[in-house]
Amino acid sequence: MSSLPKRIIKETERLVSDPVPGISAIPHDDNLRYFDVAIQGPSGSPYEDGTFKLELYLPDDYPMCAPKVRFLTKIYHPNIDKLGRICLDVLKNNWSPALQIRTILLSIQALLGAPNPDDPLANEVAEEWKSNEALAIATAKSWTEQFAKEGD
Template identity: 50%
Template sequence: MAAMRGRMRKEIAMLESDPPFGVSAWPKDDKIDQLEAQILGPDGSPYDKGVFQLEIEIPERYPFEPPKVRFLTPIYHPNIDDGGRICLDTLKMQPKGSWLPSVNITLQYKGMNNQVCIAEFSQEFVVPVEML
């Protein structure tokens, strides 16, 4: 728990001093293991001008386990389910995913922002057309 808290303090300071474009994040109720975030829909995408709220739960074993991220703002996207869960390989443990302890929250936000822009139809949340 102490390792997670120390790392999160550094990552939150990094987010505050040099946030990724279109992303803001802050601790929820001053809890370092719960964050709230806001990302802007990428320019030129179907989500352009959209503002999306997210919640992030940091597990005790972070960075050896990925954070749990969920969209609070409803969004229609093939890689985000109706509960707001994001199908992003970098948020899953190996071997199914590609989570690495060296990845920080800032890089995750960049990945989520890119995910909103790109529909990856090979991911598990996509419903096959024949089932519609």
Template identity: 30%
Template structure:
């Protein structure tokens, strides 16, 4: 039986296949158009990378400056920066995060229930994986399709809102101890590489 919700989800799926947003993938699960699996890929954590680049400088010791010439100094500085940036950023760039979208027959008049399957540490994601995002709650509109939902989640991951926390520990760390927050996010990203 083809209901309005199912027809709309088929349109959303075709649109997502034809013109997928960067860093996002999604499809119905096991031929059930009402249940989708989706993946958001690591470019969402580019904000963490930018924070790392801005917060943590890597300078060679002053003693090296007096011993080596200017050209060698440039090589040492560049090497130190590249080594540390690559080491710290590789995980932030390559994470893969899985989520599910459960639709009701009221879609698109009501939003889906969206939940991360992957372990997350983020100010706006609850421990059970559900997401505190206005368009999935009080700001929902039938004009949003699956691509818009996933893109909004991707944006939220890149730009957390610590003033509306679902995870108070992550919000506090994000606001007060960014280095510690970034370390924890990196750990979880690295775990995502081996998670099923």
């Protein structure tokens, strides 16, 4: 196994010993830079009661550059596209080496609770969110029901 930077080891240990409520991040046995992530939809959001699977990868130059994170569970959200890519400032231009895996996962969970159609990645979803929010939320709920329920 390749040696991991102390920083990654520390963050991983903390994720395991002091997990974030509603979020789990488990490193792959064969590559500790890859994490299987599960995020529970925040209560009061259209994603409530859903568990969303994501993959998180720490590139070689982490923490100088942001982790790569992608939704594996299909989700109807203006800031997450069909490929599961996430439009989130802390994963792009607002990344700072002071941030950690847990900070990123909390930001993603917060994004589920507060979709931002003004900074969209999925344009049609954002358009619907702006023109008919009730319908967009209903679609988000039905996708959550369909794709993000445990035991599927």
